[in-house]
Amino acid sequence: MSWWETVRSGLAAIEAHxxxxxLTVLGIVIGISSVILTVGLGQxxxxxxxxxxxxxxxxxxxxxxxxxxxxxxxxxxxxxxSTLTRADATAIAxxxxxxxxxxxxxxxxxxxxxVNGDTNWTTSLVGTTTDWLDVRSRELSxxxxxxxxxxxxxxxxxxxxxxxxxxxxxxxxxxxxQMSVNGTRVTxxxxxTASGASSSGSTEDDLAVVPxxxxxxxxxxxxxxxxxxxxxxxxxxxLSAAYQEVQxxxxxxxxxxxxxxxxxxxxxxxxxxxxxxxxxxFTVLLGGVAAISLLVGGIGVMNIMLVSVTERVREIxxxxxxGAAPNVIRRQFLVEAALLGLTGGLVGVAVGIVxxxxxxxxxxxxxxxxxxATVAALVTSLALGVGFGVYPAGRAARLTPIDALRSE
Amino acid sequence: MSTLIELTGVRKxxxxxxxxxxxxxxxxxxxxxxxxxxxxxxxGSGKSTLMNLLGxxxxxxxxxxxxxxxxxxxxxxxxxxxxxxxxxxxxxQQFHLLPSMTAWRNVELPLAYAGLPRPERRERAIAALDxxxxxxxxxxxxxELSGGQQxxxxxxxxxxxxxxxxxxxxxxxxxxxxxTGDMLELFDELHASGRTIVLITHxxxxxxxxxxxLVIDDGLITIDRTTTTGART
Numbered sequence: 001m002s003w004w005e006t007v008r009s010g011l012a013a014i015e016a017h018x019x020x021x022x023l024t025v026l027g028i029v030i031g032i033s034s035v036i037l038t039v040g041l042g043q044x045x046x047x048x049x050x051x052x053x054x055x056x057x058x059x060x061x062x063x064x065x066x067x068x069x070x071x072x073x074x075x076x077x078x079x080x081x082s083t084l085t086r087a088d089a090t091a092i093a094x095x096x097x098x099x100x101x102x103x104x105x106x107x108x109x110x111x112x113x114x115v116n117g118d119t120n121w122t123t124s125l126v127g128t129t130t131d132w133l134d135v136r137s138r139e140l141s142x143x144x145x146x147x148x149x150x151x152x153x154x155x156x157x158x159x160x161x162x163x164x165x166x167x168x169x170x171x172x173x174x175x176x177x178q179m180s181v182n183g184t185r186v187t188x189x190x191x192x193t194a195s196g197a198s199s200s201g202s203t204e205d206d207l208a209v210v211p212x213x214x215x216x217x218x219x220x221x222x223x224x225x226x227x228x229x230x231x232x233x234x235x236x237x238x239l240s241a242a243y244q245e246v247q248x249x250x251x252x253x254x255x256x257x258x259x260x261x262x263x264x265x266x267x268x269x270x271x272x273x274x275x276x277x278x279x280x281x282f283t284v285l286l287g288g289v290a291a292i293s294l295l296v297g298g299i300g301v302m303n304i305m306l307v308s309v310t311e312r313v314r315e316i317x318x319x320x321x322x323g324a325a326p327n328v329i330r331r332q333f334l335v336e337a338a339l340l341g342l343t344g345g346l347v348g349v350a351v352g353i354v355x356x357x358x359x360x361x362x363x364x365x366x367x368x369x370x371x372x373a374t375v376a377a378l379v380t381s382l383a384l385g386v387g388f389g390v391y392p393a394g395r396a397a398r399l400t401p402i403d404a405l406r407s408e
Numbered sequence: 409m410s411t412l413i414e415l416t417g418v419r420k421x422x423x424x425x426x427x428x429x430x431x432x433x434x435x436x437x438x439x440x441x442x443x444x445x446x447x448x449x450x451x452g453s454g455k456s457t458l459m460n461l462l463g464x465x466x467x468x469x470x471x472x473x474x475x476x477x478x479x480x481x482x483x484x485x486x487x488x489x490x491x492x493x494x495x496x497x498x499x500x501q502q503f504h505l506l507p508s509m510t511a512w513r514n515v516e517l518p519l520a521y522a523g524l525p526r527p528e529r530r531e532r533a534i535a536a537l538d539x540x541x542x543x544x545x546x547x548x549x550x551x552e553l554s555g556g557q558q559x560x561x562x563x564x565x566x567x568x569x570x571x572x573x574x575x576x577x578x579x580x581x582x583x584x585x586x587x588t589g590d591m592l593e594l595f596d597e598l599h600a601s602g603r604t605i606v607l608i609t610h611x612x613x614x615x616x617x618x619x620x621x622l623v624i625d626d627g628l629i630t631i632d633r634t635t636t637t638g639a640r641t
Contacts, residue, residue, distance in 0.1 A: 005520065016508055318504045321465060322565070323493020323521040325486040401465045405504070 003335075010336040013308075014343070024304040025344035027297025028384060032348025032377045033355060034290040039373040040356050042283030044366030049275040059102070059236055060135070061243055063088075063229040063250070066262035083262040086212060086224045088250060089129075092231055097249050100242035102234040105132040106226040108212055110219045114168055115180040121167045123160075124207050125181065127215020135232040143175035143190030146211055154213030156186045162194040163205040181218050186210065239267060297344060298384040305337050305392035316396050317404025326397040333393035334386060341385020345378045352377075412572060412604050413439040413462065418471035420457050431457040432468070433627035439606065441572075444599040446618035447608045454627040456577070459608045463496055463575045464488045476572050493521050497566025501578035503558045505550040505565075511537060512546040515565045522569060536564040540594060556587030563594060567603075574598065576607045580614055592617050 014021045065083045089106035092098050108127035113120055126132070133145050146157045158181070165174045165188075174188045186208075195204045210218065212226075233242035243265055251258050309316070316329060324332075352374075356367040420432040431454045439445055449455040460466040461473060464480055467488075473480050476495060480488065492498075497518075505514045515533035524532075537546050540560040550558050559579060566574055576595070580588040596617060599605055607618060615621050616635055623631035 005526075012508065314504070315506060318506070319517070319521075320489060321463070321492060321498050321504075322518045323489050325489040325521075327486065328489075328521065402460050405465070405500070 006332055006335045007339065009332065010339045013336055014339055017308075020304060021340060021343075024300050025297075025340055025347065027300040028294065028341060028344025028381050029297075029348040029351060031290055031294030031297045032345050032381055033351035034293060035287065035377050035380075036349060036352030036369060036373055037355050037359065037367065038283060038286040038290050040352070040367040040369050041286070041359075041365060042279050043368040043370055044360075045279045045282075046276050047368055048366050049279070059233040059239055060137075060268050061231040061233065061239070061246060062266050063092075063231060063246060064264050064266070065225075065227070066264060083254060084226050084229055086226055088253060089226060089229045091249060091253060092229065092246055093131075098231070098242060098245040100234050100238040100245055101231050103131040103135040103232040105129050105135040105230045105232075106212065107132070107228045107230060108215045108219075108221070108225075109227040110215070110221070112182050112208070112218065114164070114208065116168045116177065119168055121164065123164050125215055125218065126207055126209045127212040128209060129212060131232075132209060132230070135230045138195065139193040140190045141193040142173060143188070145190055146209075151211040151213070154211055154217060156184060156214060157189045157210065158186045158214075159190040159192060159209045160188055161192050161205040161207045164208060165191045167206075181208070181210075182220075184218055186214075186218075243267065294380065294384060298341075298388040301337055301340050301344075301385055302388035302392060304340070305333060305389055306395070308336070309333065309392050309396045312396075313399065313404045316399050317401050317406075320399070320401035321405060329399075330393045330397035333396045334389045337389025337393065338382055338385040341381045341383070341388075342378070344385075345381025348381065349374050349377055410441055411438055412441045412443075412476060413437065413606075414472075414474040415461075416472045416474075418461065418468045418473060420454075420461065420466070421469045431627055432461070435471070435624075435627075435629055437622065437629065437632075439604065441604055442599075442602050443620060444595070444605045444618045445607070445620045445622060446615035447606065447622045447624060448610065448612070448615045449624035450610065453624045455608050455610075455624050458624060459575065459577050459606075462573075462606060463498060464491050489521075493518055494569060495572045497569065497571040497574045499559070499562050499566050499574070499576040499579045501581040503550070503555075503562050503582070505558055505561055507550050510547045510549055511542060511553070511561045511564075514550070514561055515568050518565065518569045532568055533564070536568040537561070539567065540564045554587070555583050556590055559583060559587070559591055560594065563591075567598075572604060574603055574605045576605065578609055579607065580609070580611070588614070 063084065084106070086106050089104050092101060093104040095101075105128045110125050111122060112125040113122050115121075130145065130148050130151055132138075133140075140159070141162065143159070145159055146155065149155075150157050158179075160168070160174060168174065168179060169177060174191060177188050178185050179188060180186070192205070192209075215221075216224075231242060231246055233239040247258055247261070247265055250263055251261055254262055256262055319329060320326075353369055356369045359365070359367050415435050415437045418432055418435040419430065422429045422431055435458065447455050447458060457466070461468055464475070464483075465488075467483075468481060471481070475491065478491070480491060483491070498504075506517075509517075512530060512533040515536055516529040519529040519532060534543070534546050537543055540563050542557060542560055542564065545553060545557060545561075550561065553561065559582075563579075566576075579595075580591050583591060592614065595605060595607065599619075605618070607614070609615055618635065620634050621631070622629055623633075
């Protein structure tokens, strides 16, 4: 009997018990569709994170201070030291030292309280240079950024984030309005366009940007340490060159080797990596649940195949009497189990794809159906059918024809 | 005429736990080509066991079974399946047709296992159904046929491979008297056309149609006689 005919007779056997077959494959359908949706959710989330981070500027290097060690030897975490200075930022901005950097923006970040009339709002104050706007790939929705003249003077002007503007001024335009920052009156000259992005939890839309000198004055800080230096590479290709240049320059300036550097440089790629790692954990977790449901589905197939063998003992006996060798019988049942698995897989893929279209409307989360996951799911379902069909098929093949014929 | 079947000192012992039951206790039979033999015996006499051995559905515990010159006593299940497929046609008391398949699909099954291409199978299956008088029922399912017609489908299936031996186990056991008559007439015709038939029965009037009667009792052949009514050579 040819393979094609075996497949046809398998299909006929499945169709003969339509309800039972559908219930049998249900487990596999659920398993496969959840695998597709899980992988799709994971990939959709990764894509989303990548898009958002790209929007932040993919050429960005973020230089943070290293850890500090206090007098009793307790070492703080990254960023606890005050090793970065505005002079470092100025040095990086030197085109000869770092030819692959296009812009440098040091940032002095601190938490401040803003007051407008009887409304108050706590936000992060960012003291920086005029390069900040370009380096962080931000745009203004209203007004202007502070000028270099204002930066040099340390003028009391500020550009605020969209969320900050709304919290403090409500729907009216904040441009030209005055607000009080830690008791000093500051004029709002511009509002940033909402980016919708967030890095490390804090929204990029809730902040007040002022000239670096102004920030020191407003917060009463002395010295010229900065919390972060943002460096924009000239292009994505030159990012790693810029990375090495900045690293070498700062190591020389601080008199350390790159191995025990008192600063760290991260790229947006490493942020993507962190975000993806979180997503991957979820994907693995959900994928594990999906895999268990596939296992249960496979056991369901085995169960029904065993029932089917028992039920068709006489048919098996007859086929053997008519000349079917044990291998032919084995093949027939294996093919039948494989077809059950594959049917479940196909329906599961269909359900998964439909689900991927519907789900984003329900949970506001992108679902990317990957071709690889789909093919892998189909192969898995086929393998499940075959794998869990081996035992029942072997039982059918081992039946002796007289016992099989005699049974009622 | 050449010898088709030769059983020498065949014994069959069934074991279940510590119990042993000897169903056949030393059988010697020779059946020539073209013979029409009825094996008669009460239930429990060992005639079903003999039928299983003759049909290569089971192997003897002891002794030799030579079919068409080939010793089958030491073959494995796959080789036995091939012998059943090519050399033996079975007719069972319960017909044993597959209910989901049409008459011709039932008849072509042995040819499918023999590996014949489908168009030839269909042609031969329809020819075999024609021969048993069911040429107009090829697309009927077993459920749409009477008992006598179903058994004739089974005979067509047994004959479709042109086997050396037609082995019938109580073929009329589930038929009414009219269908029984028709079936026995069909067997007479097949015998007349030269086919070797071994029929197992407990009904004496069925046995008298055969040219030779083997009476089996308690695992031994007690009588081997040529009958007058059925003798046509």
